[in-house]
Amino acid sequence: MAEKGFRTSVQRFGGFLSGMIMPNIGAFIAWGIITALFIPDGWIPNEQLATLVDPMINYLLPLLIGYTGGQLIYDKRGGVVGAIATMGVIVGADIPMFLGAMIMGPLAGFLMKKVDDLFQDKIRSGFEMLYNNFSAGILGALIAGIAVKLIGPVVEGLNNVLAAGVEFIIDAGLLPLANIIIEPAKILFLNNAINHGILSPIGVEQVTEAGKSILFLLEANPGPGLGILLAFAIFGQGTSKSSAPGAAIIQFLGGIHEIYFPYILMKPALLLAVIGGGVSGVFMFSLFDAGLIATASPGSIFAVLAMTPQGNYFGVLAGVIVAAAVSFLIAALILKTSKSDDRDLSDATDEMESMKGKESSVSGTLKQDGADKAAENEKTGEQEKTAERTDEKSAESINKIIFACDAGMGSSAMGASLLKNKFKKANIDIDVSNTAIKAIPDDADIVITHKDLTDQAKEKLPAAEHISVENFLNSPRYDELTERLKQ
Incomplete structure (x- = not known):
C-alpha cells in the first residue's frame, strides 16, 4: 500500500511538472x-535574427x-502572479531559470489563492476590481523582490x-x-517527472554553452520501444502480434511512446529489453558526441531529427538504430523462450470481460500468479462493477466526454x-476532447483515463x-460506450 501511495505521489508530481x-x-x-x-554555427x-536566442x-x-x-494552481490570477515571481528569479540569477520558474510559478499561485481565501469575501461591493488588481500587484512585487534577493541565488546554486x-x-x-532508471520509470508513467523535471532544464542550459545536449535524447529515443513492438510483430501471439505493426508506426513516427507500455506490462521481463536498448542507444550517442538543440516532443523520429544540429x-x-536492434534481440529471445501458454494482454482482458460482463477498472494487468490471483481479481472486479453502475450516467444527460492524461x-x-471516429460512424453528436488531469473542465460528464490515473481524475x-x-x-x-449512447 505504501509503495502504491509513493508511486501515485510521484505520478502526480510528474503530471504537474508535465502540465x-x-x-x-x-x-x-x-x-x-x-x-x-x-x-554563427547554424544552418x-x-x-540580427540570432539576437532572438538569448532573450527567449x-x-x-x-x-x-x-x-x-501559477495558472495550474489558481487559474489566470495565479498565472499572472506566477509570471511576476518568476521575473524575480530570472533577475536574481545568471543562468536560464527553468528550475526557478517551476518553483516560483506554483508557489506564487498558491500564495495568491491563500490571500484571496482570507480577504476576498470581506471586500465590499464595488471594490472588487480594486482589490483584485492591487492584491495581485502587491503580492507579486513582494514575491519578486524576495526572489531576487534570496530564492534566485539559492535556485542557481541548486541548479549548478x-x-x-x-x-x-x-x-x-x-x-x-x-x-x-529511465526506462522502467516510463512504463510506470513517471517519465514526465524525470524528463521535464530534471533532464530538460539542465539540457537547455547545456545548449546555451555547447549548442546541443545529449540529455534531450535519454527519454525521447524511440528506438527501445520500436524494438519491443517489432519483436511482438514477429514473435508475438494473438492480438499482440496483429496489433504490434500498427502500434510501431504510431510509436516511432507519431511519437506516442505510451502505446508500447501495455506490451511490457503483460510480460515484465521485457523491461530488460528496453533497458538494454536504452543503455546501448545512449552509449552510441555518447560515442559520437551526439545531442539535440531542444526537447523533442513528442518522441517521434521526425521530432528527434528536426531538433538535431x-x-x-x-x-x-x-x-536510435542500435537501441531498436538491441531491444528487438532481447525481446525476441524473451518471447521465444516464454511458455507457450502465455497470453497477451488483450486476450487476458477479453477473457476477464467475458467472466465479469465488463472490464474492471483496476484489475491486474499481468495475471501471472495463477488461480489465487485470478480469484482475487474476480472479487475486486465484481465490487468495482457494482460501484460503476451507480455512477453511470444516462445517455440523455451526457454532453461532454473528456480524455485525460498527465499532459x-x-x-x-x-x-x-x-x-470521435466511433461516434461519427454511429451518428452520435457528443463533444469529445482531451486535456491534462489538472485541467479537467467542471462540465465534463464522462472522464476517461488510464487506470493508474483514475483516482486523480475522481479527486478532480x-x-x-x-x-x-x-x-x-x-x-x-x-x-x-458507443453502443450505450446509441441506445
Missing part, C-alpha cells in the same frame, strides 16, 4: 529552430513556465549542483546507466480521436462518470 512544460513545448521548439538556423547564420531562453521560456505553473552532477556522470562515461545526424540515427497532449489525444471531478482503460489505443470500453 507546466508540455503546453509550452512549441515555444521551446521555436527557440531550438531559431538557434539551429541563425547562430543559415544571421546576426532567459526571459520568454521561464516566464511561460512560471505563468503556466545538479548540472555538475550530470556533467560528472557524462565525463565518467556512466550516462548510459541512467536508462536503468548539423554534424549530429549520423550519431543520433546510430543511437493532455499524447495518449489522451489518440484516445479522443479514436472515440468526483461528480462525473469515470471510465478506466488499460490502453488508450485499444480498449473495448469505447465500443461499450
Whole structure:
C-alpha cells in the first residue's frame, strides 16, 4: 500500500511538472529552430535574427513556465502572479531559470489563492476590481523582490549542483546507466517527472554553452520501444502480434511512446529489453558526441531529427538504430523462450470481460500468479462493477466526454480521436476532447483515463462518470460506450 501511495505521489508530481512544460513545448521548439538556423554555427547564420536566442531562453521560456505553473494552481490570477515571481528569479540569477520558474510559478499561485481565501469575501461591493488588481500587484512585487534577493541565488546554486552532477556522470562515461532508471520509470508513467523535471532544464542550459545536449535524447529515443513492438510483430501471439505493426508506426513516427507500455506490462521481463536498448542507444550517442538543440516532443523520429544540429545526424540515427536492434534481440529471445501458454494482454482482458460482463477498472494487468490471483481479481472486479453502475450516467444527460492524461497532449489525444471516429460512424453528436488531469473542465460528464490515473481524475471531478482503460489505443470500453449512447 505504501509503495502504491509513493508511486501515485510521484505520478502526480510528474503530471504537474508535465502540465507546466508540455503546453509550452512549441515555444521551446521555436527557440531550438531559431538557434539551429541563425547562430554563427547554424544552418543559415544571421546576426540580427540570432539576437532572438538569448532573450527567449532567459526571459520568454521561464516566464511561460512560471505563468503556466501559477495558472495550474489558481487559474489566470495565479498565472499572472506566477509570471511576476518568476521575473524575480530570472533577475536574481545568471543562468536560464527553468528550475526557478517551476518553483516560483506554483508557489506564487498558491500564495495568491491563500490571500484571496482570507480577504476576498470581506471586500465590499464595488471594490472588487480594486482589490483584485492591487492584491495581485502587491503580492507579486513582494514575491519578486524576495526572489531576487534570496530564492534566485539559492535556485542557481541548486541548479549548478545538479548540472555538475550530470556533467560528472557524462565525463565518467556512466550516462548510459541512467536508462536503468529511465526506462522502467516510463512504463510506470513517471517519465514526465524525470524528463521535464530534471533532464530538460539542465539540457537547455547545456545548449546555451555547447549548442546541443545529449540529455534531450535519454527519454525521447524511440528506438527501445520500436524494438519491443517489432519483436511482438514477429514473435508475438494473438492480438499482440496483429496489433504490434500498427502500434510501431504510431510509436516511432507519431511519437506516442505510451502505446508500447501495455506490451511490457503483460510480460515484465521485457523491461530488460528496453533497458538494454536504452543503455546501448545512449552509449552510441555518447560515442559520437551526439545531442539535440531542444526537447523533442513528442518522441517521434521526425521530432528527434528536426531538433538535431548539423554534424549530429549520423550519431543520433546510430543511437536510435542500435537501441531498436538491441531491444528487438532481447525481446525476441524473451518471447521465444516464454511458455507457450502465455497470453497477451488483450486476450487476458477479453477473457476477464467475458467472466465479469465488463472490464474492471483496476484489475491486474499481468495475471501471472495463477488461480489465487485470478480469484482475487474476480472479487475486486465484481465490487468495482457494482460501484460503476451507480455512477453511470444516462445517455440523455451526457454532453461532454473528456480524455485525460498527465499532459493532455499524447495518449489522451489518440484516445479522443479514436472515440470521435466511433461516434461519427454511429451518428452520435457528443463533444469529445482531451486535456491534462489538472485541467479537467467542471462540465465534463464522462472522464476517461488510464487506470493508474483514475483516482486523480475522481479527486478532480468526483461528480462525473469515470471510465478506466488499460490502453488508450485499444480498449473495448469505447465500443461499450458507443453502443450505450446509441441506445
